[in-house]
Amino acid sequence: MHIRIDQLTKEYNGNIALDIPSLEIKKGELVGIVGNNGAGKTTLLRLVLDLIGATSGSVEIDGEKVHENHNWKKQTGSFLDEGFLIGFLTPEEYFHFNAETYGLNREETEQKLQEYSRFMSDEILETGKYIRQLSTGNKQKVGIIAAMMVNPPLLLLDEPFNFLDPSSQIIIKNLLREKNRQTGNTMLVSSHNINHLADICTRVILLEKGVIIKDIINTEERRMEEIDKYFNSRA
Amino acid sequence: MFRRSELFEKSLIVILLLFVFAILVLSQLQLAGRMLPVLLQEYFPQRAPAEWVYGLLIPIFAFDFSIRYFFQSLPAQHVRPYLHLPIQSRTLVLYRMMRSWLHPVNLYLPVFFYSFIKMTINPATSSQGSGLLGIVLLVAINQGALMWIKSFQGNKMKTLLPVIIILGGTAIAWSLYTDALMQHSLDMFLGFVNNNLQVFVPVAAIIVLLHLLAFHQMKKGFYQVFENQSPREAIARGRFPEGLLASVPKYGQLWLLEWQLASRSKRSRFNFFGMIPMAIAFSLFIVLGQNTQPETYIVIILMIAGSYGGFHLQNAFSWESHFFDFLATRDIPLKTFIKAKFYFYSIYAAIQLIVLLPFVLWHSLELAMLFVGLFFYATGFGFFFYLWTGVGNSTRLDANGRSSFNMEGVTGIKMAQVMVLFLSVLPFLLIGYILPLPHGSALLFSLTGLIFILTHNSWINGIVRKFEKRKYVKLNLYRQK
Numbered sequence: 082m083h084i085r086i087d088q089l090t091k092e093y094n095g096n097i098a099l100d101i102p103s104l105e106i107k108k109g110e111l112v113g114i115v116g117n118n119g120a121g122k123t124t125l126l127r128l129v130l131d132l133i134g135a136t137s138g139s140v141e142i143d144g145e146k147v148h149e150n151h152n153w154k155k156q157t158g159s160f161l162d163e164g165f166l167i168g169f170l171t172p173e174e175y176f177h178f179n180a181e182t183y184g185l186n187r188e189e190t191e192q193k194l195q196e197y198s199r200f201m202s203d204e205i206l207e208t209g210k211y212i213r214q215l216s217t218g219n220k221q222k223v224g225i226i227a228a229m230m231v232n233p234p235l236l237l238l239d240e241p242f243n244f245l246d247p248s249s250q251i252i253i254k255n256l257l258r259e260k261n262r263q264t265g266n267t268m269l270v271s272s273h274n275i276n277h278l279a280d281i282c283t284r285v286i287l288l289e290k291g292v293i294i295k296d297i298i299n300t301e302e303r304r305m306e307e308i309d310k311y312f313n314s315r316a
Numbered sequence: 317m318f319r320r321s322e323l324f325e326k327s328l329i330v331i332l333l334l335f336v337f338a339i340l341v342l343s344q345l346q347l348a349g350r351m352l353p354v355l356l357q358e359y360f361p362q363r364a365p366a367e368w369v370y371g372l373l374i375p376i377f378a379f380d381f382s383i384r385y386f387f388q389s390l391p392a393q394h395v396r397p398y399l400h401l402p403i404q405s406r407t408l409v410l411y412r413m414m415r416s417w418l419h420p421v422n423l424y425l426p427v428f429f430y431s432f433i434k435m436t437i438n439p440a441t442s443s444q445g446s447g448l449l450g451i452v453l454l455v456a457i458n459q460g461a462l463m464w465i466k467s468f469q470g471n472k473m474k475t476l477l478p479v480i481i482i483l484g485g486t487a488i489a490w491s492l493y494t495d496a497l498m499q500h501s502l503d504m505f506l507g508f509v510n511n512n513l514q515v516f517v518p519v520a521a522i523i524v525l526l527h528l529l530a531f532h533q534m535k536k537g538f539y540q541v542f543e544n545q546s547p548r549e550a551i552a553r554g555r556f557p558e559g560l561l562a563s564v565p566k567y568g569q570l571w572l573l574e575w576q577l578a579s580r581s582k583r584s585r586f587n588f589f590g591m592i593p594m595a596i597a598f599s600l601f602i603v604l605g606q607n608t609q610p611e612t613y614i615v616i617i618l619m620i621a622g623s624y625g626g627f628h629l630q631n632a633f634s635w636e637s638h639f640f641d642f643l644a645t646r647d648i649p650l651k652t653f654i655k656a657k658f659y660f661y662s663i664y665a666a667i668q669l670i671v672l673l674p675f676v677l678w679h680s681l682e683l684a685m686l687f688v689g690l691f692f693y694a695t696g697f698g699f700f701f702y703l704w705t706g707v708g709n710s711t712r713l714d715a716n717g718r719s720s721f722n723m724e725g726v727t728g729i730k731m732a733q734v735m736v737l738f739l740s741v742l743p744f745l746l747i748g749y750i751l752p753l754p755h756g757s758a759l760l761f762s763l764t765g766l767i768f769i770l771t772h773n774s775w776i777n778g779i780v781r782k783f784e785k786r787k788y789v790k791l792n793l794y795r796q797k
Contacts, residue, residue, distance in 0.1 A: 130645050134788035154647040164641035164795065167573075169580040181569050182646040211580070 082143050082156055082235040082267045083108050084129065089138035091124055091291075099124045099291040101138075106269065106284075108234075111261040113278030113299075114271040115308060116288035122271035123161060125288070126239050129269065130159055142235065155183065158233030160224035160241070168213030172205045172223045175212055176230065183231040193230040200226065200252045218244040225253060229260065236260075236268045242277050250274075254281050275308055287311060329728030338420075342427055349431030366436040370505040371498035376425075377454050378486040384421055384462045385479050390469075390534075391415040409534045413527070416463055426452055442509035450508025453519045460526030467533035570648075570656035577635060578628060584635065587627035588664075595668045599675035602683065613683065629661065629699060630734050632706025633783075634713045637794040644791065650780045654703060658772060662695045682755060689758035690741070692765025698737055700768050700775050705733050707782045710793035 086104040090097060099121040106112050114122045127133045129140050131147040139146050142153040159165065167175055180190040194206070204219050205226075212223055221244045228236060241257075242250045258281040261268055272278050278285055279299060287295040287308055297307055353365035360368060369376075395412050429451045437444045461482070468474035490497055507515025561572040578588040602613065628635075636643065643653065669691045677684040709729055744764070748757025768775065783790070 132641055132644055132788075132791055151647065151649075154645060157645065159645050161641065164639060165645070167639045167642060169576055170573075174576070178569060178573065179642075179646070182648055 082153075084235070084267065084269070085141040085144075086129075087138055087141070089128060089140060090136045091121075091128060091133065092136045097291050099128070101125070101293060104286075104293065104296075106267060108267055109261070109265040111257065111268045111281060111283045112270070113282035113285040114269065114288060115273070115275055115278055115285055116271075117273075119290070120288040121291040122288055123239050124291070126159075126161055126237050126269065126271060129237060130157070130161075132161075153235070156233060157235045157237065158228035158231055159237040160228040161237070161239040163220060163224075165224050165227070166212050166220055169211055171209075171211055172215070173207070175223060176227055179227040180231060183233075185231060190230070193232075194226070197226045197230065197256075200249060200256065202249070218246065218249070221245060222249065229256070232260070232264055232266065234266050236266060236270075238268075238270045240272055241270060242272055242274050250277065257281055275312065279308070329731060333731060342423075345424055345427045346431045349428045349433075350435055352432060353435045364436075367502060369432060369436070371502045373454065373501040373505060374486060374497055375490060377458060378483055380421075380425060380455075381458045381461065382479070382483055384458060385465070388416075388419050388421050388462055388466075390463065390466045405535055405538045406531075409531055409538065412534060413463060413530065417459060422455055422459055425455055437509055442506075443511055444509070446511050447505065447509040450505060450515075450519070453508075453516070453523060456523045457519065457526065460523055460530060463530035464526050464533060467530055467537060469537055567652070567656040567659060570653060571660050574657060574660045581635075584628065590627075591664065591668050592671060595671040599672050602679055603675050626694070626698060626702060626734065626737065629657075629702035629706070630730055631713050632657075632702050633790075634706070634709070634711055637710075637712045638714070640791055640794055644787070650783055651776060654776050654779055655772075658699055658703070658776065661699065662769075665691060665695050682758075685755045685758035686761070689761030689765065692769060693741070693744075693761040694737075694765070696765035696768030696772075697740075700772075701737055701740075702733065703779050704775075704782070707779055707786060707790075709733075710790050712794050 084104075084106040086101050088103070089099065089101045091099040114125065116122050124133070128135055129142075129147065131140075134148070139148070141147070142157070145152055147153055167178070170178065176194060177187060177190050180193070185193070200222060205215075205222060208215075212220060215223065221241070225238060225241050228238060238257075241253055245253065254277050257268060257270065260266060261281075261283075270278065270282070282299050285295075285297050285299050285308060286293055287297070295307055295311065352369070356365035356368050363371075391412055394415050395408055398408055398411075426448065430448055433444050433447045433451075437447050461478075465475050465478050504515055506512075558572055558575065561575055562568050564571060578584050633640070669687065672687060673684060676687050711730060713730075741761070744760045745757050748755075748760050750756075751760075753759060
């Protein structure tokens with residue numbers, strides 16, 4: 082899916098949280114958004130998902146403004162934070178409910194879940210716990226799996242590597258890369274972890290105080306040197 | 317250091333209402349203490365009122381203990397913030413014991429006996445003050461025992477066994493030696509009012525012992541205050557009605573979600589499943605009441621008007637607020653979501669009515685019609701009102717923790733919503749009374765309710781539009797909370 086951002090601004094109490102005059106994310110790109118705290122990464126993702134209203138400008142997915150219709154929802158998987166989890170369900174129930182909203186039946190859901198068995202590492206399914214009882218890391222896994230399991234043409238993840246143990250970080254990194262290559266789905270992933278993004282993303286956008294500072298095509302040769310240099314100079 | 321009060325968590329309106337409610341209850345207890353001697357004298361003249369009540373102190377305090385066991389828990393929330401600080405554990409245990417003493421359950425018996433003693437003890441021959449002190453000491457025994465037993469947190473056998481022994485033992489002993497125990501009870505109280513040290517000293521010794529045991533055990537299990545923050549919950553694995561709900565086309569998955577929300581959280585479960593027993597209790601009350609005048613049942617009528625699903629719907633969109641970002645990003649039309657909610661609770665309300673109706677019908681046709689009218693009114697106008705105001709309100713309640721009528725966190729607006737719906741029936745009753753029609757109020761309720769039920773499609777559309785308009789503000793407020 083194709084995202085187009087036009088003259089997008091978001092202000093909170095007169096302070097500009099995000100100001101993006103123009104940005105296009107083409108179908109099949111795996112875009113990493115990197116930035117310090119308060120850079121506007123989550124704000125950008127929330128605006129794309131129509132969870133907050135823009136002060137001006139618009140976000141279009143496949144040519145349709147997100148705040149004007151809901152067609153994009155069927156094509157979009159997302160996980161930003163715990164507000165995407167239903168605490169009183171078990172992970173199994175949550176996956177089924179989530180999959181149902183995308184039109185998947187029980188068998189299809191079970192099948193899709195198998196792809197994530199390594200990532201779940203026996204800590205998610207059949208544990209006899211509600212989601213609200215899971216550890217933060219396992220909650221994070223449940224949210225990521227729910228977003229990815231339906232193979233959405235557009236995937237948005239906010240800080241997916243947070244709270245995960247090193248093995249799980251590597252698994253999810255590889256899963257994202259493979260899925261992107263196999264399906265050609267568009268992915269938008271924000272993170273503080275430059276190395277992880279450098280490893281998997283085809284393009285990296287650097288946000289600082291709500292403004293895009295750099296927009297880099299991440300190739301083997303360049304390997305994010307520019308981003309590294311930028312953060313080193315500010316450290 | 318310990319000055320922070322939980323009242324800071326409540327809104328001013330709620331504090332005020334609580335204060336008024338407390339005054340009301342205390343004055344009722346005072347009145348009961350004054351009236352009881354007169355009533356006992358009239359209906360049970362074979363013994364003096366004082367002999368009756370002071371002879372029954374053992375079962376009275378056994379009953380008090382059973383109430384405490386189920387309703388009084390050891391304060392934990394108030395202590396947790398201090399566990400991180402360099403404060404000696406014994407200080408915190410003492411603080412915890414002191415907080416436990418402030419529980420309102422310690423108040424009702426002394427307040428009742430204050431006026432009862434005034435009415436029954438002659439100050440010229442005995443000491444009323446010592447009598448009241450005796451009652452306070454008996455309350456202290458129960459308080460000490462409760463603290464000790466509850467301090468075995470996490471060990472159900474150790475908390476339950478003493479209760480079974482105390483209550484079971486009392487019941488058996490009472491049934492075998494009623495007269496002797498009544499006499500002992502009376503003697504004990506006479507010992508109090510006559511300042512007999514032989515009575516005071518053992519009672520005081522028991523209190524000290526129980527408090528020391530409680531202190532020791534609470535200190536021993538000090539870190540359980542921490543550990544019990546998220547007790548392990550049993551996972552609901554019932555196939556019925558979950559399988560049945562899920563199989564319903566279109567609304568099935570959302571009904572299932574609603575069921576899971578209502579049945580899997582402590583507070584919501586209590587409210588949700590309390591509806592049917594409440595209907596049974598109403599039925600019994602009406603049948604036993606032997607009175608067919610609707611005015612007699614005005615409190616019940618008011619409660620019914622607010623009860624159908626209201627316990628949940630007063631939190632409309634609030635409990636869901638915890639996962640509204642999920643709902644907002646998935647292909648779940650808001651209209652379907654709200655309609656599913658409306659149908660789910662209407663059906664549940666109908667079950668409540670079906671339980672209630674035969675009893676009422678058998679008792680009085682007029683009352684039955686009134687209740688049917690209220691069913692339509694509450695499911696029609698009531699749901700509309702809760703859902704409509706729910707859109708305007710962005711309070712975020714936790715179904716498993718904070719919730720309305722759980723006094724830690726109810727907001728003034730939520731309280732006001734419920735009160736408005738409760739009181740909205742009054743004009744109907746008044747107009748119905750004036751109208752020259754048989755069953756006027758019932759017809760008015762039915763008509764109003766049916767209008768809202770039949771037009772639910774259009775007002776739900778209105779709620780959806782209102783929600784969409786407010787969506788960003790509402791979601792943002794949810795996130796901030």
